Every structure is written in C-alpha cells, then in structure tokens.
Amino acid sequence: MSQKVLLTSKEIDIILHRLACQLVENHTDFKDSVLIGIQPRGVYLAERILNILQKEYKLKDLKLGHLDITFYRDDFRRSDKPLEANKTKIDFVVEDKRVIFIDDVLYTGRSTRAALTAIQSFGRPKEIELMSLIDRRFSRHLPIQPDYSGRQVDAINEEKVAVNWKENEGEDVVYLISK
C-alpha cells in the first residue's frame, strides 16, 4: 500500500477560502440559503466553510444542518459491511430554501443521490447545490456534478482518496492511497 499527498494543509486552506468566496458570490447574504453537511465526513468541511463565512464575511444567522443518508442508500443488504447510521440534525425547515450540500469527496454520486431523497423528508427546497472538496471525475455512476469543487482528481477505482481533518485526524491533508 502506498500513499501520495494530493493536497497539503496550505493548499486545503486556499481551496476552502476560494469555495467560501464562490458561495458568497452566489448567495450574498444567505437569507434563504442553508448549508447541509453530509454525514459522516462532509460535516467537517461544512463546519470549516461556516467558520470562514462567519469570520471573514461577517455573515450572521447562518444555518448549518447535518444530514445522515444511511437509510436512503441503495446498497442496503448489498455491501459486505453493515451500514452504520449517524446523527441527523436539521433544526430548521428547508421548504423554499436554497440548500447547499457539502461533502468531502464526490465519487460515484450515489451518496448525493441518497442525500437528494433524504432531504425531501424535511420539505421541498427551492434548489439544491453541491459542494465537494475532491471531485473524482470519470468515476460517476449517476448524472451528478458538483457546483463548487475544490480539486478534480483522476483516480482509478482501486485507489482511495482520504481526506483528513485537523479536528479529527490531527492534520489537514488529502491522500491518494493505492493498494
């Protein structure tokens, strides 16, 4: 097994600021916009983006929710490992809101598909956008593309992209791991 650094902590920092900036460009004051971190790993990215929006753009009353997609996945009873659920926490209505899904890696698009179904349990959003730190293009199983993308990566299926966060793994770094 070998691993290669795809993004260093400094590069991640630059990308996060760019992503936040792009969001502000589209959503200005976030009056009708809400951020949704996809559990489990999208939540870290969502918290970082929220932080930048609050500190650097002085935006107040931003709404951030956590959405767990386990019960909406299409591989129930099909994967070798049992699926483990995480906490969903959305204490606002998404009806008529502009929803921004935030996830760390966009790979086959199946998680996003599940998230699109899951969010409907909380109302009918006005529109839904997708942000991902890593876009593994050419690996999609479904017609889903990100609106905000940190870095496009061409990786083969045997390879894994691992996004590590300071608050969880002790360091901001993205690895490409090959067997």
Next chain:
Amino acid sequence: MSELSVNHLLGIKYLKKEDIKLIFKTADHFKEVINRPIKKVPSLRDITIANLFFENSTRTRLSFELAEKRLSADVINFSAASSSVKKGETLIDTVNNILSMKVDMVVMRHPNPGAGIFLSKHVKASIINAGDGAHEHPTQALLDSYSIKERLGGVKGKKVVIVGDILHSRVALSNIFALKLQGAEVKVCGPKTLIPKHIESLGVKVETDLRKALEWCDVANMLRVQNERMEISYFPSTREYTQQFGLNKKMLDSLNKEIVIMHPGPINRGVEITSDVADSENAIILDQVQNGVAVRMAVIYLLASKIKQ
C-alpha cells in the same frame, strides 16, 4: 459492533449486552426519523414482512405494522381468527405457504411458549417473536428499557420493581432478562400465588408488600392481571387485589421520592393503577408506546440487514 449476534429475535435470553446497545443506538436514529415531517425511509423497500397474529393484539400489531411501513417494507397481515388454522392446518404449513409467496421476515404472536423458536428451526425466514404465551415478549422489554434509559439516563444500577401478575406475564420474564443483562436491580411484587416458584434463580428478589417495593425502587412497571390466562382463582377478588397491589395517587404522593411509572398496556384503570396515576407526570406510558415504534424499526432494520440477497 455494528451487527446483531442473532438472525432472529426470539427472546431477550438469546441476546448479548452489545446487541441491546446496538438496538438502542439504531432506535435513537429512528426516533429522530419518526418525528420528521415525513416519517418514512426507503431502506426496506425490497423486504416483505408477514405479521402473523395467532392471538389478539392491538398495540403490538399496530406498532409493528407502523414500524414496517415507516421502513418502506411490504406488509401482509394475518390473524388466526379468519384463517385456515381454524380448518386444521399446522403452524409450519401455514407459515411455509406464506413464505412461498416470497416473504423475508415473520413477526409472530402465538399462545404457545416457544412457538417462535420452533418455527425458526423449520422455516427459512427471520423470525421476530411478538409474544409467545407466557414465555417472552422481547420487543416490549427492549422498549421498556429504552424508555427507562431515556427518562433516567441509563439502566445500569437502576432499581426496577415489576408489580402484578408475574406468573402469566411474558413482559415480566423478558423485562427481567433485559434489565439484568444491562445491570439493573430487579424485584417482583404481587400476590404469592401469581409469583412463579424459584423466580429468585433469575437473580430477582421477591417482595409482597407494595409500599416497601415502591420505597425501594426508581421505576415501577405495573402489569395487568391476565384474567384470560387464569383457569383458577389466584386471589379472592379484584377489589382485594386492588387494595393490596393497586397503585393510587395517595400512595404515590406519600413516597419520599419521585418514581417513574410504566405500564405495558392495556391498562385496567382502577385495578392495577388508578387513572390519576396513569395520567400523572410520573407515568411514561405513552412514551413507551412512541418508543415502541422506534425500537421495533431498529430491530427490523438490523435483522433485515442480515438477510443476504
């Protein structure tokens, strides 16, 4: 642990402590789901579940059916009163006929103890025991413990007294197994005639004075007197039972502490518990019913995830 150690839920006796933990953790997620504006998830859309009730039930059957529908499973219902069982068909034949219609899971209530265990050895489907005679009623015990955990923050070290007809109660037996497994202290309280001999061997203590039992406990689980299972008289009169083992507001108020009141239903108001107690702040009877759906969703979801395609 992310998988149950069993393929069927036949009784609490067959579960490990970790299984209960996993069920409760999963139930937490489902409790959040059933409080959403849209209370349904698509997880079990390719699973078919048969609810076979060979004995009357309202709450349990509705709770299971709702849990199954909230998980998007296909559901078929069967009650013995309107079936070929009356025409002399055996249990295995009845169930195999139903399974040949491609059913993945069976939820069964049956008047005979061990019916679920027997069935699990002879048919190819996951079996959930929804009550077998006076033996076990595992999902009830799970939702009772879950409700205690929700109200008191945990089950370990808590003192629970089960009051009433212990002899005929599957709820009592499953509760004793579940509570002991999680490290609670358990006492049973009732007329001597309604307490099984050698029950101490399960690690519980017997108390025949209701007041003493209530002074000792954190939680009192009040059971119904199961007249339908009694062929002989176990106590002189209902009035006398109520005087000795019925819980009223006066007694509850005279205790020097707050206790949690539970009841698995159906309540005989004025017999084992008075209306003002059943409707008081201390009672978590309706929480038990709500938690029942979440806990049953968790059990069904976890067992279904073990059915391989």
